[in-house]
Amino acid sequence: MKKNDFNYSLKNCLKDINQDLVFYGGKNLLSKVIIFFLNISFKLIFWYRISRYRYLKSKMARKALIFIKYRLYVLGGNEIDYRAKLGKEIKFAHPSGVIIGAGVVIEDKVTIFQQTTFGSHGHKDEPKSYPTIKQGAIIYSGAKVIGGITVHENAVIGANSVVLIDVPKNSTAVGIPAKIIE
Template sequence: MARRALPLIKYRQYILGGNEIDYRAKLGNRIKFTHPSGVIIGAGVIIEDEVTIFQQTTFGSHGHKGEPKSYPTIKQGAIIYSGAKVIGGITVHENAVIGANSVVLTDVPKNTTAVGIPAKKIE
């Protein structure tokens, strides 16, 4: 039943908040959209439970021509701050934090913070 409701949810999110959440994305429970506007979640994205997502964030494929599409996985408890872009077949591991306006192109280990363009781990 939940799968049938996803196209309606997608439409509602697009109209009300300018969000685009593909119905094929796999979203966990208790995901918190803080200031939910301009969030884009692509078809193959996996977002686990208790993730916090701020405004103007993008989760999607790398878009390299001729290569198969690959999408990111966001593990439980991660926090993605506003303006961040998480691109390609990477994993943001448990309780990782992605800083505002960062571009994440590689895996982020658990319990770490990554910031910058491209995003790098900080101590």
């Protein structure tokens, strides 16, 4: 994730895509080609990076972003909004049914499992309505992280939890609604 997104150039976008290829196991050209064409987790982040670049660079190209969003949905039932901010080394362990809303911020080295949702609480009068996921967090299957909350560094969200409160550093949130376990 760039500090100043509007200076996000094509060169930076391609550099990020290459780093994603290496992160997903692309050690040499052959393995990068295989990952590029066959790894669904990589395709999810690849299409996000392309749509984010297009969103920041050209108002005219924004009209085509709906097709990329549709492609992600058809590919695996995923929806990552191009207005969300994703960092480096995001690992989609099982990339199906992942929904990431427009204002979500996900920092580096976060692991996300299948059927997870990061979304707004819908209250327009509050200043922050989307969650922020800090570095090193792990979000397990079926978790829902809703509202203007923060999941701090190295926190874990248990499977099928509904998180409506901040999760402190190095702790675990489980249950419906989620309760914090230190």
